[in-house]
Amino acid sequence: MRHTLPIAPQFYVTAPQPCPYLDGRSERKLFTALQGDNAERLNDALSKQGFRRSQNVLYRPSCAECNACLSARIRVADFQPNKSQRRTLKKNAYLRRDATSPWATEDQYGLFRRYLDSRHADGGMADMDIFEFAAMIEETPVKSRVVEYSAAPEPGQMRRTLTAVCLTDVLDDGLSMVYSFYDPDRIGDSLGTYIILDHVEIARKAGLPYVYLGYWVPGSRKMGYKAGFDALEIYKNGRWQDIGNPADHSAETHPLSVDPIAEQVARIALPDTRPSRG
Template sequence: MRHTLPVAPQFYVTAPQPCPYLEGRMERKLFTALQGDNAGALNDSLSKQGFRRSQNVLYRPSCAECAACMSARIRVADFTPSRSQRRVIKRNAHLKRRATSPWATEEQYSLFRRYLDGRHADGGMADMDMFEFAAMVEETPIRSRVIEYADTNVAPKDRDGPVAACLTDILDDGLSMVYSFFAPELAKSSPGTYLILDHIDIARELGLPYVYLGYWVPGSPKMGYKAKFAGLEVYRGGHWGDLGALDDYHTALHPLSTDPIAEQVARISLPGSQPAGE
């Protein structure tokens, strides 16, 4: 199925497939290609409207009977770490950040492989080889970086590459954490939470107001941790707003909670027009 706006780009809808977040439900995505001289502006504009990037594709959940997947971002100015998050920062103080160009390395892939095998062995990315990993990192017209983290408790001569990393896009209004991964043996130190906290610091250093976290899904244990960050807001009903009370999201699971695809596409703002929800 294809729907088009009066001007490029063209938008498409994927076929339904089992939802990775909510058991017994089906997901589908609205997506468009990310290419050409206007790619950066398109990525900036659609990110503000709940889209995420995967290589040269921008996508947003558009399920027929559910609206639970909502893009989430942290307002940097309103974020203050909780007591438990301060403990996470302390436990990971030995990690040293280094921003690199978006070129895949064997050390990154080795870490990525260990992460998948240890935590997501049955996930959709479990079979990715080095070439597919390199494509994920390198094949994009967007301004991206791989943020690596080295363990300073290990002597430089004994280090075997980074122990955590995140593929990060630099948007005009924030940082988008495209994909993060870490050594499974560090799990007790909550490195995933630490990477988010450190990206909040990076955004502050760059004067950027937001850190985009991907999707928050009420009712999904996999996504519950995102609700623990102060200053979190979600894109819902065409607007960004405070997360608020979690009990207010039960209607997102109702089969009449979604609008027809054609209406969704018609409301998308393209670069040069006023972004929706702002």
């Protein structure tokens, strides 16, 4: 018997897991498969509604009593780097950027492992082997790029030194930074900030209005740095809005802070996938 993919995406909810951002809390995700001929349109549409991509899945936090995770994006046309960010740009001007197809390499994985072991040794990705890493990079049904940053060869070496990597999706209205990692020995170079600043420049030259940064979580030290970028918007209460004063956004829990799953799904705006008429 032949089976076909459902016309409308089906949404599911994960079981509660310990929250990676706020101690003592549980996280739960609303997710749907990303596949078929309409994958790019679905990724574009749901990214505008606070979803993120992980391989062949789109997800959005949907915790039972917490709505602290807020999708964040930079308005490219309005962005101006501050003094510290200008220093970061100058400090890393020696790096060469290369954008390639989403293909995993041993050099990438070696840098990835050093980054995890130094920065996130107790995180959910700590045990990721090279095959799982390759799946993270290569299993994408949408337009994606691997953006590599490398330094000139060290004395006596022939190859450039891979310094930072970002897996990036190209949306119809911007760049979505899916995952980035960098040389942990260069902590003073602010490479994480530099990758974001450079993506703003890439988007500017491509005429794309936004750079999507993932989630900003008030009260989380891991995610607090995102509030330091100019022209930052957050997706809150069903709409994009300027972040304003970050201190005005609370990470408090409340049993009525999150709508039931059925209501959340009913409000998701799906792309029109009907074939166009000639």
